[in-house]
Amino acid sequence: MFWWYLVESAAASEVAVNLLLPCMVCSRRSGIWQPPPEWVLLLLTLMLNLGGASLECRLPLTWTKMPLPGHSMAVTNRVYVAPSTFQKLITDSTSTPLVEVNRCVFMLGQHALPEDCIAFSDYQRTLARVGLEKQVRVKPFEVPPEFFLASCSIEVSFPRAPPADARRIEILDSDIEEEFRKSFTNQALACNQLLALQVKGTLLKLQTKSAQPVDFGSGAAKHELSSVGLVSDQTLVSFSAVAQASGKLLVLNNSSQQRTIFQPDFSFEELGIGGLSREFGDIFRRAFAARVFPPRLVRAMGIKQVKGMLLYGPPGTGKTLLARQLAKFLKAVPPKIVAGPELLDKMVGETERKVRMLFAEAEEDYRANGENAQLHVIVLDEMDSVCKTRGSSRDSTGVSDNIVNQFLSKIDGVEALDNVLLIGMTNRKELLDPALLRPGRLELHVEIGLPDEAGRLEILKIHTAKLQKGRFLDGGVCLQDLASRTRNFSGAELEALVRAAVASSMSRKVDVHNLNSAKDLDSIVVTASDFQLALQEVRPAFGQDTDSLEDSATQGIIPFVPAFTHLLQKLEGYICQARSSPGPLLLTTLLHGMHGSGKSALSAHVAKLSDFPFIRRISGESLAGESEAMKLQAIRRTFEDAHKSPLSLIVLDDLERLIDYACIGQRFSNNILQLLFGLLKKKSDKGYRMMVIGTTSELGFLREVGLHRAFGTALQIPALAQRSAFEAALRNRRGFSPELVQELAEKLEGHTMGIRTLLEVAELSSQHPPVQLSTFMECLHDASVVEGRSSPDPFEYRFV
Incomplete structure (x- = not known):
């Protein structure tokens, strides 16, 4: 000693x-x-x-x-x-x-x-x-057999704090490891031990944060210095920079080990989102695939990470739910989820400060750790409320423009962050500032559309999983059948459908004499009839406009002449063509004829006959009283919604009224006309099929403005002129005897009128059956079909 x-x-x-x-x-x-x-x-x-x-x-x-x-x-x-x-x-x-x-x-x-x-x-x-x-x-010191380290982690810093104006020093962890093994192999290291190391002219201070000894599994007693071990060639050593506020030292990871960005127990089924497998695949491929690879490879390839994505689509399709659940399963700091209106503040400058605060934590992490910083996810819902196109807002403060500028500077500014992923969501993509949608900003655009049949089945399984587990769902309920019948239902509407069915089953257990008590609670079962009732109560927002179609075809369709039957067969053929087309298709047909010839009724009948999942009817009466800007927005919105459905049909009823045509002075709205020109030629960019049926009584005007060329085909509705046509139209009408029908057919033969006009006159004259010839002719006069008479003879009417 x-x-x-x-x-x-x-x-x-x-x-x-x-x-x-x-x-x-x-x-x-x-x-x-x-x-x-x-x-x-x-x-x-x-x-x-x-x-x-x-x-x-x-x-x-x-x-x-x-x-x-x-x-x-x-x-x-x-x-x-x-x-x-x-x-x-x-x-x-x-x-x-x-x-x-x-x-x-x-x-x-x-x-x-x-x-x-x-x-x-x-x-x-x-x-x-x-x-x-x-x-x-x-x-x-005698070295025992188990006195070796399997792995150790070391934090790297400067011996003293560098000046504030000093430049950042970036050192590869492979360079540190090379010098470390040269200097300290076969030396003993302990936890929290400090070391001095020179790496490429820079003096560094190393501190051992953890040391894991080799487990030989021999059961021998450990050495009394159990927190100390020798560094060998097989010891795994990892280096990381100390999280300093200055961030002047950055240790670049040069290992080939892949990074894990998802939680180990991640499962797409546990997200609770159905029908979005393809969309999730696009998100992973574009936004997360590059983050899985080691920084060394990403740095060598010279690529930049995706820093923003935009989820857009109809309401209720799962945009917010997808962003929330996805951020929850990411192996990152807890996500910041904020709604757009929450950023607005009455104080000047507070809105901009809130935007900066969303990125403050990510900025501090990136200054300290560089490319090794954790991923920070910011979820911004209702993005269109705060990021409108600059210059479009009418307020004098310019807050809306400043918010856009703040987001642009944080995502793709001079000091852009690579450890941030901004997920924005909106129902109105067209309202966002175009600068936000460029590459380097919100460059990944994922449309969350309406689920298909397989997706609807997944959603129904998710929302009925607890019912099945608790044995509350009847065995006769076929989810596959429900998925096929709920066309164009969004995820939220399918959830509402299940709620409505459950409410229907629970209502049977409520005592009508005592509404505060229920009976036989353990026997509540949701049956197929409950879902049938729910289908009648819950209507999809992108479904069929059945009420408008019913109002247009109250008296049904009467094939009064062979030409009309042939016309109806042609339209049915167009429907079959649209339904069976393998690729994108746009079928446009113009129905023209005299006033009252049944164009609206025929178009409504064809729309109901098609049974397309998305059917809309735009008419002059539905937009009456609206300004030109509102009409433009309504027409454009209808076509945009139609492009979200795999199969859709739009009826443009009374085109001349939609365009605000007036025969005096030939006045019309050129803006609406030009919009229709564009919409009638635009095909779906997603391979969807759409059919458009237009009706008009002013074919001459459409030819003058050239709108008739926007339609692929033009079909004329035949008018009543022959005796057999009048007989077919009036046969089996209430209050009309066979003799009267023949008399009227003989009297009306050779004169032209529309079938809707004839049926309206017949309905008016049948208020007091049996119908008399004089009564019918007076009703024709009241309908302005015939002019006044010169004698009491009921046949002395003159047709207009």
Whole structure:
């Protein structure tokens, strides 16, 4: 055993290595040598500035000049003794020159020192808790078999804080590891041990944060120094920069290990979202696939991460739910979910500050960790409420424009962040500022549309899972049949359908005499009849406009002439063509004829006959009283909604009224006309099929403005003129005897009128059955079909 006095050799920085040449030695020799005063002043200054121990001189100290051999000695993590002492400590049985000092293991080195001295660095003295005036006990350390480290993690920082204006230093972890293994292989490391390491001219401070020993599984007793182990060639070492506020040091990950961005137990089925497999595949491929690969590969390829995506589509299709659930399963910091209107504030500048605060945490993380920073997800719902096109807002404050500018600067500005993913959601994509939708900003646009039959089945299974688990769902309920009958239902509407069915089943258990009590609660079962009732109550927003169609065809369709039957067969053929077309299709047909010829009724009949999932009727009466801007918006919105359905039909009834045509002065709305020109030629970009039926009584006007060319086919509705046609139209009418029908047919033969006009007159004259010929002719006169008579003879009417 040897008792030595302490020699202090600080290795806190390159300055200390080059300047702190003398080592403090407590000498046992007789005679005291006093150092020059300037040495003492220099030594005190360096130790106080470089983090050395405080100097408390309780006994007289003797200073001995012992120059260090250079910078390499300060960063070797070895303790140094004289060569003669080194030979005494290292015996033949010792494989590595290791010594134990105060339960700390160090590698031993030799240098020209006095025999009664041992030299420590400042980091080593802190670890071993050795004071300046204390004697230390040093003994050889025998390495046990299990004294090896399997892995260790090390934090990297500067010995002292760099200046505020210093540039950021980026170092590859592979370069640090190379120097680390050169300097510290076969050395012992302990948790929280500090090391000094020179990497490409930069002095770094390393701190061991964790050390995992090798588990040999032999059951042997562990060494008493269980928190210490030797670094071997097989030890896995990971480096990371200390999360400093300055962020001046960045350790770049150069390993080939893939990163995990999803939770280990991630399962798409657990998201609770059905019918979005294709959309989720697009999101993963564009937004998350590059984040799975190691930063080294991404950096080498020179690509940038996707920093924003936009989810858009009809309401109730699962945009918000998808964003919330997806952010929940990401292995990232907790997502920030905010609705657009929540950012607005009455105070000037507060709205912009709230936008900046959304990115504050991500900015701090990126300054500290660079490309190793965690992913920060920001979910912004109802984005169209705060990010409208700049210049479109009429307010004088310009808050809406400032919000857009703030988002642009944070996502793709001078100091853009790569650890941010902004997920925006909207029902009105066309309202957003175009600058936000460019590549580098919200570059990934995913349309969350209406689910198909397979998707509807998935959604129904999700919403009925608890009913099935609790045995509340009757075995006769066929979810596949419900999925086929709920065309164009959104996810929210399917959920409402299930709620309505459950409410119907629960209502049967309510006591009508006492509404506050229920009976036989354990026998509640949701049956197929409950779902049938729910289908009648819950109507899809993108379904069929049945009420408008019923109002247009109240008296049905009467095939009064063969030409009409042939016309109806043609329209049915168009329906079959649209239904069976494999690709995108746009069928446009114009029905024209005299006033009252049944164009509206025929178009409504064909629409109901098609049974397309999306059917809309736009007529002049539905838009009467609206401004031109509102009419333009309504027409455009209808066509946009139609493009969201795989199969759709639109009826443009009374085109001349839609265009605000007036025969006096030939006045019409050119804006609506030009809009129809564009819409009637635009096919769906998603392979969907659409059929448009237009009706008009002013074919001449449509030819003058050229609108008739926008329709692929033009079919004329035949009018009543033949005797057989009048008989077919009036046969089986209430109050009309066969004799009267023949009389009227003979009287009306050769005169032209529309079938709707004839049926309206017949309905008016049948108010007091049986119908008389004179009564019918008077009703024709009231309908302005015939002019006044010159005698009481009912046949003395003249047709207009």
